[in-house]
Amino acid sequence: EVQLQESGPGLVKPSQSLSLTCSVTGYSITSSYRWNWIRKFPGNKLEWMGYINSAGSTNYNPSLKSRISITRDTSKNQFFLQVNSVTTEDTATYYCARWNYSGLDYWGQGVMVTVSS
């Protein structure tokens, strides 16, 4: 069974960088599909942040493109999110998820990140 699990610090200071890891089991991230980061803000709004595909190419939400980076470690079957220069508006629950061309079919359990001094 495909499983995704996010990990990373729950508290980040303003102006610092936020770094999260998504560990994938049950499927190789180099086989196929797109591997996404999505966040949910307090109040229910969902925002797609970007993806890295099986070939290693990335695509980002235009509103975040200048601040984020998605990379991967194929030897560990993990992909990563880095968000630079965070503000309190980056406080959210962050999810990683797989896009299988028929939708976001597998999601991690989510990691809550608070930006606060």
Add this chain to the structure above:
Amino acid sequence: DIVLTQAPLSVSVTPGESASISCRSSKSLLSSKGITSLYWYLQRPGKSPQLLIYQMSNLASGVPDRFSSSGSETDFTLKISKVETEDVGVYYCGHRLEYPTFGGGTKLELK
């Protein structure tokens, strides 16, 4: 940007009754390949979102056929027949043209 607007913000349903949720897109979601890029997700309390419907009207794996979806290029409706306790949560529509965006969510509660 493609904006998806959901209505209502919340709906309260008696178990066994039906519920409908609307999703309106600011642009056509019909792709150049003839696929309607409209998806429905459910986030149950304390859980991650799960895929319910893909490409406007196709049930995702394991989703009961009490769920159905239909629409045009810009207006879509998710219908839940015979609502059950497990259907409680927040429903989102989403698309993947240009770059993916989601509707604001509709909270379904039981009366």
